[in-house]
Amino acid sequence: MTNILLHGCNGRIGQAITRIIIDHPNLNIVAGVDPNLSVPNSFPVFDHIENCTIPVDVIVDFSTANAVKPLLEHAISKNIPVVVCTTGLSTEDVDFLHEASKQIPVFFSANMSLGVNLLINLAKRATEVLADCGFDIEIIEKHHNQKVDAPSGTALAIANAITDTLDETHTLRYDRSNVREKRPKNEIGIHAVRGGTIVGEHDILFAGNDEVITLSHSAASKEVFAVGSLKAASFLAHKSAGLYNMEHLLDQ
Known part of the structure; x- marks a missing residue:
C-alpha cells in the first residue's frame, strides 16, 4: 500500500x-x-x-x-x-x-492526462514523417473562460516536443494580427480559445497540399x-x- x-x-x-x-x-x-x-x-x-x-x-x-x-x-x-x-x-x-x-x-x-501525453508522442511521430513533406503545423487549444494563462502549458509542451523533433529552428507565433505577410515555413502557430466550461481541448493540424491531418484530444472532466x-x-x-x-x- x-x-x-x-x-x-x-x-x-x-x-x-x-x-x-x-x-x-x-x-x-x-x-x-x-x-x-x-x-x-x-x-x-x-x-x-x-x-x-x-x-x-x-x-x-x-x-x-x-x-x-x-x-x-x-x-x-x-x-x-x-x-x-x-x-x-x-x-x-x-x-x-x-x-x-x-x-x-x-x-x-x-x-x-495519459491521453494528452500519448497525443504528444503521436505529434512527434507525425512531425518526423510530415515535416519534410512541406506540411505546416498549427496548434489550437480551448479552455474554460476562467483560465488565466494563454497559451496553455499543454499547448507549449506540444509545441516544444514538435520543435525538438525538427531539424531546423522554428518560431512559435501566438498572434498574426500585426503581421502583414505570408506564413513563413518555419513557423508554428499557437491559438488560444477561451469560453464556457471547456475542460480542455487540444488539436494539432498538419496542413499539406490538398490534405490535412488532425490529431485531437478532448477532456470531458x-x-x-x-x-x-x-x-x-x-x-x-x-x-x-x-x-x-x-x-x-x-x-x-
Missing part, C-alpha cells in the same frame, strides 16, 4: 482524486493539506504542509504556483517523493524543481488529470532521486 499526502486536497481536482481513489486499491490518502478546512474529508487535513506529521510515501500536489517551492523544501527535508501537478510555474519555480530532483524523486508534467496523477504517484513512490515525467510512465 502506498500512502499519499494530497497537497491541495480541497480544490476541484483534489476532490476528484478523493472520489476515484477507491478504484486504486494499492493507494491510500492518509492526509491532506489545504488552506480551506471547511470541506469534510475521510482523512485529516492541515492548513500548511509544515503542520502535517503523518508519515507518507509520496506527495501529490494540485495546489497553486506559489505553494510549490515551500512544498519541495519540505519534501527535501523529509526525503519524500513529490508528484507536482500544479501549472503556471515561473521559470524560477521550474529551476528549483530541477534542483530538488537532485535530492528526491520529482514527477513533473505540463498535463497529467478533470478526472482524467486525477487518474494520471495517481498513476504517477504509484510510479514514483519508490524511485531514486531524479526528474520524471509522463514519457517515463508511458514507457513503463
